[in-house]
Amino acid sequence: MAKSAFLVMDVQRTIVERFGDDPGYLPRLRRAIDAARAAGIPVIYVVVGFRPGYPEISPRNKTFGQIAARASAGGGFTDERATEVHPDVAPRPEDVIVTKKRVSAFAGSDLDMVLRAAGIDSLVLTGIATSGVVLSTLRQAADLDFALTVLADGCLDSDAEVHRVLTEKVFPRQADVVTIDEWIKTA
Known part of the structure; x- marks a missing residue:
């Protein structure tokens, strides 16, 4: 029998502020988190964060190099507020929080170790x-042989068409893609 974990990825206060044009997102995600807990599924939060001075970031890294450059002007992902999960979906004391250093939840984190130690073989992805x-994360988790479910409306993107193509055409090759309401019925 599969043992699942529910991943809430990059739903940090500062990231939500940048993607805040869907007022229904956090309440939907909260319902899914509550359903996971009610079903006894562990909830794991994944946040992106770095040490002061960003020693983990190479200037050759196009995405994160820009973050480090902006941070020198006063922003970034090194302080508590920047790495804080949005309070509307805040973790409970029993939840695991994993800090990653790159885009995938597995890159530069101990997520795989946490999952393997708990006997987890199935992931529900949101973020x-x-x-x-x-x-x-989906690509890396598939390569690590995890069974995968993506909650389409538990994910946000700044480009609605990219979101649609990924959830309707790309993700189904490696994951079950369902809505939060559909997933809650089976959780």
Whole structure:
């Protein structure tokens, strides 16, 4: 029998503020998190964060190099507020919080170790952005032989068409893609 974990990825206060044009997102995600807990499925939060000075970031890294450059002007992902999960979907004390250093939830984190130690072989993916953490994590998790479910409306992207193509055409090759309501019925 599969043992699942529910991943809430990059739903940090500062990231939600940048993707905040869907007022229904956090309440939908909260319902899914509550359903996972009610079904006894562990909830794991994945956040992106770095040490002060960004020693983990190479200037050759196009995505994260820009973050490090902006951080020198006063922003970034090194302080508590930047790495804080949005309070509307905040973790409970029993939840695991994993800090990653790249786009995939597995890259530069101990996520795989946490999952293997708990005997987890199936993942439910949610997060911001569909074309970022969700895509990268899905690809790596599939290569690690996890069974996968993506909650399409539990993911956000700044480009609605990219979100649609990923959830309707790309993700179904490696995952079951369902809505939160559909998933809650089976959780």
